[in-house]
Amino acid sequence: MSGPAVLPHADAVQTTATVAAQKQIxxxxxxxxxxxxxxxxxIEPGQFLMLRLPGRDDPLLGRPFALYDVADDGASFSIGYVVIGKMTRLMAELTAGETVELWGPLGHGFPEPDASGAGPTLMVAGGIGQTPFLAAGREILGAAAYGDRGRFAPPAHPPELLYGARSAEYVADVPRFEAAGIPVSVATDDGSLGRHGFVTELLAERLAxxxxxxxxxxxxxxxMMKAVAKLCAAAGVPCWAxxxxxxxxxxGACFSCVVKVRDDRSADGWDYRRSCLEGPVFPAETLTFD
Incomplete structure (x- = not known):
């Protein structure tokens, strides 16, 4: 591949990248x-990219990964992932200097930071769901600007990450969030770290x-996201999932990622949207979670 190829998706390109580093977190x-x-x-917080391992036909298709963060030099970025299948097992073997194929940035990310001073932003994560929130939190803090348009808003209230996991051994990179100025409250299913219970219990306390x-x-x-959306709706707090x-x-070509959304224009009261194109971030009140 001689250079980036422009894709029919806003600012997306198809290109290659070199592995800079890999760390188990x-x-x-x-x-x-x-x-x-x-x-x-x-790339902007909440957007994603597709990654494929070159020279392989198994797995043949790429896999989606959300932006973790962009390095301060603006030349590299990171993604987070959990080893759950063949693709991610192979990714865990990547070392510095190896090459991967990418296309992105893709999708619509989080709304721009709110500098109105109305209150803080809570970021509620479960499992690997903390991945998009380091960049989102740094942007809210005014510590970094993302995307070719330089999204930036003067900070109002520091964001907070509410982070749920099965147990302490699955809680990833908390010191990295805290070093960025993002307070973290943890809940674990077995009580081995933080609150013994669900992360939605932490959210309910903050909303009250x-x-x-x-x-x-x-x-x-x-x-978890369905429960978060329900709590936010009851409290009258806007939520994006x-x-x-x-x-x-x-x-958007294959329609493999469609989700049901509420749509008053439809006779049935709902319609399908492509998560990769119209999402992956949606106002939570539009999602049916069916």
């Missing part, structure tokens, strides 16, 4: 850093508190 969980100024300079959040961003297992839908192409 929790049980079966890795952070992969890639040298690719073309995508690093364009005096310092009510201005908005909530969430990413993780669908049952970043879906983890399986994807095959990443730019």
């Amino acid at each position: 929790a049980k079966g969980t890795f952070r992969l850093s890639l040298n690719c100024p073309t995508i690093a300079g364009r 508190g005096e310092r009510k959040p201005a908005r909530v961003l969430t990413c993780g297992p669908e049952p 970043s879906l983890e839908s399986p994807m095959a192409c990443g730019f």
Whole structure:
């Protein structure tokens, strides 16, 4: 591939990247850093890219990965992933200097930071769902500007990450969030770290508190996001959900990632949207979670 090829998806390009570093950050969980100024300079928090291992026909298709963060030099970025299948097992063997194929940035990310001063942003994550929130949090803090348009808003209230996991060994990169100025509260199913229980219990406490959040961003297992959306709706707090839908192409051609959304214009009251194209971030109140 001689250079980036422009794809029919906004600012997306098809290109290659060189592995800069790889680090295990929790049980079966890795952070992969890639040298690719073309995508690093364009991608925004909440967007994703498709990654494929070159020279292989098994697995043949690429896999979607959300932006973790962009390095301060603007030349590289990182993604996070959990080893759960053949593709991710092979990715865990990548070492510095190896090459991967990419296309992106893809999809619509989180809304721009709210500098109104109305209240803090809560970011609610489950499992690997913390991945998109380091960049989102740094942007809210005004510590970094993302995308070729330089999204930036003066910070109002520091964001907070509410992070749920099965147990302490699956909790990834908390010191990295805290070093960026993002407080983290953890809940684990077995009580081995933080609150013994679900992350939604932490959210319910924040929504009922005096310092009510201005908005909530969430990413993780669908049952968790459904519960988050319900809590936010009851409290009258806007919520955006970043879906983890399986994807095959990443730019809307295959329709493998469709999700049901509420649509008053439809006779049935709902319609389908492509998560890769109209999402992966949706206003939570539009999702049926069916």
